[in-house]
Amino acid sequence: MAQSIYDKYGGFATVSTLVERFYEYVTASPSLAPYFEGVDMPRLIGHQTQFLCKVLGGPDNYEGRSLRAAHIGLRISPEAFAEVAQHLKSTLEGGGVVPEDVAAVLALVASTRSEIVEE
Numbered sequence: 001m002a003q004s005i006y007d008k009y010g011g012f013a014t015v016s017t018l019v020e021r022f023y024e025y026v027t028a029s030p031s032l033a034p035y036f037e038g039v040d041m042p043r044l045i046g047h048q049t050q051f052l053c054k055v056l057g058g059p060d061n062y063e064g065r066s067l068r069a070a071h072i073g074l075r076i077s078p079e080a081f082a083e084v085a086q087h088l089k090s091t092l093e094g095g096g097v098v099p100e101d102v103a104a105v106l107a108l109v110a111s112t113r114s115e116i117v118e119e
């Protein structure tokens with residue numbers, strides 16, 4: 001069986017570091033920061049780390065809500081979704097993830113769009 005993206009890049013420690021860096025980019029963006037006002041970031045970072053570990057082929061310890069339940073009512077626009085995806089792309093590229101794997105992760109993220117965006 002092919003090695004998972006999770007294992008290929010060093011497992012939990014790497015996912016955890018990249019998720020922290022990702023939310024630094026996201027919360028530094030003037031257009032995205034308002035979505036995260038009042039959010040318990042350590043908790044969100046913990047859940048996002050678990051979520052990505054799971055979808056990248058690592059252990060499934062996800063304790064958060066469904067993506068739809070977590071984002072309902074946040075009025076996330078298509079533009080905000082695209083910007084978040086772009087920050088994830090930059091984070092992965094900066095973390096040494098090869099283009100083929102970056103594309104695979106972004107395809108996974110794109111598949112969640114309808115659960116997150118309010119058109």
Ligand code: HEM
Nearest residue numbers: 035036039047048051064065070076080081084109112116
């Ligand atoms: C791109 C795909 C996305 C994925 C895979 C994703 C994933 C997640 C996960 C796993 C959680 C934690 C749920 C929980 O704690 O129960 C979460 C929460 C959250 N997400 Fe996303 N998210 C995405 C896009 C976005 C976008 C585009 C925004 C806003 C621009 C956003 C804003 C938030 C906020 C504010 C929370 C915290 C909600 C709360 O605790 O009440 N997310 N997301």
